[in-house]
Amino acid sequence: KAGVTQTPRYLIKTRGQQVTLSCSPISGHRSVSWYQQTPGQGLQFLFEYFSETQRNKGNFPGRFSGRQFSNSRSEMNVSTLELGDSALYLCASSLGTGTYNSPLHFGNGTRLTVT
Amino acid sequence: KNQVEQSPQSLIILEGKNCTLQCNYTVSPFSNLRWYKQDTGRGPVSLTIMTFSENTKSNGRYTATLDADTKQSSLHITASQLSDSASYICVPSSGGYNKLIFGAGTRLAVHP
Numbered sequence: 001k002a003g004v005t006q007t008p009r010y011l012i013k014t015r016g017q018q019v020t021l022s023c024s025p026i027s028g029h030r031s032v033s034w035y036q037q038t039p040g041q042g043l044q045f046l047f048e049y050f051s052e053t054q055r056n057k058g059n060f061p062g063r064f065s066g067r068q069f070s071n072s073r074s075e076m077n078v079s080t081l082e083l084g085d086s087a088l089y090l091c092a093s094s095l096g097t098g099t100y101n102s103p104l105h106f107g108n109g110t111r112l113t114v115t
Numbered sequence: 116k117n118q119v120e121q122s123p124q125s126l127i128i129l130e131g132k133n134c135t136l137q138c139n140y141t142v143s144p145f146s147n148l149r150w151y152k153q154d155t156g157r158g159p160v161s162l163t164i165m166t167f168s169e170n171t172k173s174n175g176r177y178t179a180t181l182d183a184d185t186k187q188s189s190l191h192i193t194a195s196q197l198s199d200s201a202s203y204i205c206v207p208s209s210g211g212y213n214k215l216i217f218g219a220g221t222r223l224a225v226h227p
Contacts, residue, residue, distance in 0.1 A: 033212045043217035056213035106158030
């Protein structure tokens with residue numbers, strides 16, 4: 001089975017721009033969650049989608065948004081980029097939103113640099 | 116406040132040696148505790164998941180222990196290999212994915 005695929009791997013954007021990141025989950029996985037990883041804050045939860053619905057949201061401003069398509073693929077959008085948004089953005093998939101004792105399968109992330 | 120502390124922050128060991136990484140947490144209510152391995156520039160990979168009723172769980176040369184009473188967990192690596200060089204992240208949870216509390220990780224370097 002193919003793993004979680006995130007595209008692109010690297011992005012360089014300018015302050016004020018917006019960016020869209022993509023995540024394709026493992027086949028059969030219906031839950032996709034997104035995380036931000038920075039050296040100072042570690043991994044932080046952004047949001048989770050299941051069956052095209054946002055189920056949970058972390059403590060991030062409204063500039064961070066996402067969506068999930070009927071094939072479970074997900075996109076994350078960040079508008080009005082700030083320097084502090086520079087981070088590794090990870091997506092993870094799992095079987096379902098209720099299976100909290102099952103492992104998360106992470107992609108290798110998108111490294112976003114905001115200049 | 117839900118918190119997790121991992122120690123040591125970093126560790127250097129020689130290939131073939133054993134090591135133990137520690138994790139103390141204050142998460143309530145407690146649902147499960149995960150250990151992840153993250154290679155530089157890659158996403159985390161799940162090593163173990165333990166619920167409150169499990170004391171120990173192994174995955175090859177990795178053995179995790181959990182003491183839900185003292186809110187402590189450890190990850191023991193046996194006969195280390197160069198490929199074990201990575202960050203190891205402890206993640207206690209009180210339920211859903213929005214309740215995962217990620218530790219800062221222990222950075223392990225295995226030298227030949």
